[in-house]
Amino acid sequence: MSIDIEQVRADTPGVSHVNHLVSAGASLMPQVVVDAMVDHLNLEAQIGGYGAANQQSEMLGGVYDQVANLLGAKPQEIAIVENATVGWCQAFYALPLKRGDRVLTCQAEYAANYVAYLHRAKRDGIIIEVIPNDAHGAIDVEALEKMLAEPTALISITWVPTNGGLVNPAQAVGKLAKKYGVLYLLDACQAVGQMVVNVSEIGCDFLSATARKFLRGPRGIGCLYVREALIANMEPVVVDHFAANWVEKNRYELRSDARRFETWENAYALRAGLGAALAYADNVGLANIQKRAWKLAQTLRDQLTTIKGAQVHDAGVRHCAIVSFSIEGLDPVETVAALRAKNIIIGTSGVDSSRLDFEARKLPLLLRAAPHYFNTADEIGQLVAALKDQIK
Ligand SMILES: Cc1ncc(COP(=O)(O)O)c(C=O)c1O
Known part of the structure; x- marks a missing residue:
């Protein structure tokens, strides 16, 4: 059985306040x-x-x-x-x-x-x-x-x-x-x-x-x-x-x-x-959760390619629901704050959390989004549109 998204969102009070795309940090609790x-x-x-x-x-x-x-x-x-x-x-x-x-x-x-x-x-x-x-x-x-x-x-x-x-x-x-x-x-x-x-x-x-x-x-x-x-x-x-x-x-x-x-x-x-x-x-079912969360993350990865100067910093062949990326000319900390002002919640990821990887790949401070199964494709679209606005 697939996930009843309307029900899941009705069960989650936070979704009516924020577009919460940071479940790798702390997710939204169901009521x-x-x-x-x-x-x-x-x-x-x-x-x-x-x-x-x-x-x-x-x-x-x-x-x-x-x-x-x-x-x-x-x-x-x-x-x-x-x-x-x-x-x-x-x-x-x-x-x-x-x-x-x-x-x-x-x-x-x-x-x-x-x-x-x-x-x-x-x-x-x-x-x-x-x-x-x-x-x-x-x-x-x-x-x-x-x-x-x-x-x-x-x-x-x-x-x-x-x-x-x-x-x-x-x-x-x-x-x-x-x-x-x-x-x-x-x-x-x-x-x-x-x-x-x-x-x-x-x-x-x-x-x-x-x-x-x-x-x-x-x-x-x-x-x-x-x-x-x-x-x-x-x-x-x-x-x-x-x-x-x-x-x-x-x-x-x-x-x-x-x-x-x-x-x-x-x-x-x-x-x-x-x-x-x-x-x-x-x-909800862990297999359902994995399928939907990973799919939404892939949607984000795909849409990020439409942003000039955006780069997704994935590793491995199979990719999970955590999407780290950078956008030329955008400061991650300022971007997170600007998005927060629009009630879109993402985070940053830096060398202090995974030093060997950051140093080996020479990664700067990154933006990190992590959609979960309660998110929607619309919310991913809102994030991408807001990021595009930031570049203007
Ligand atoms: C890969 C990984 N391991 C461990 C932890 C630590 O979890 P906690 O803060 O619950 O101790 C984190 C937290 O972000 C993590 O990302």
Whole structure:
């Protein structure tokens, strides 16, 4: 079944205020997501935070099943945390990497992850090696296989980078990780919610994601997937009395599930919002979402070719719903502000989010638009017309 766009837009109050084309930053929440959070906050106001969590325990506990369902994982493999970075760091810092251990990453790696590699290079002496790109600018899988001839502690890559249409070959990387018995950490922050994701098909051991982007959930909440067989041997960097039972004066026992990467106190209203966002996405259908969002992005790419001096800075062969571009003579920051004044919302993407890629391709600060399935071809047309007006 295809998407009922009128319904989806009626469900999304933001579309009557703005032409929101920046779901790679933070998307527009459907009203049901807002309602779920407000209802939970009201319940907290009425009966107290603990009472509200108790009363809603089934729904709140069910969010683990929903995340698992979205990722093709098991509920016990899911931790719900503050954001994608916290989830990613929980996995990365729990790995007992030591001096000389090789970590292979990609050219399009996200800044937060790369800074963490540098931190552990400084602190623990790990060695960071970057997998070269193929001729299209995606991870070169053959080059990766050659690199795996040497002992490797971890492959850690970004699936969909923050700054463009690239979709790295996550599954092909997963096959190699399995073949060579190397742990595989996947940053799926920009993929989850715009694409069909299945951790078994990808073959990753860890995956991190966030709610506010293509999932259309609230800010301040994200998740981590950890493959079940690995959990028992992972000591989180932070351990409290939720992550572990304090069983004797001098001994604790870590939880057996991925929630050992959580702590006791949580934003239950946000969790309720995440649950509503997951239900909403599931109802629309991830395959439908991917098809429409990618098609709208392609429409934008096509229409940008009609603007003099416009250049789309995609990499890879398949292109997702993130479109990064530049237009000769237009300053990105001023352009974003001018469009915002017309209620057209896009953003910028710069070297600080993906330094290796920006430097290798000598990219300037870029404009970034990311349509989602609730957008329309008309809205893409409005953006392109407004950009043309800016040039005049
Ligand atoms: C590729 C990628 N990974 C990770 C993150 C971090 O997500 P969060 O801000 O939820 O920690 C982002 C955010 O833009 C991202 O684009």
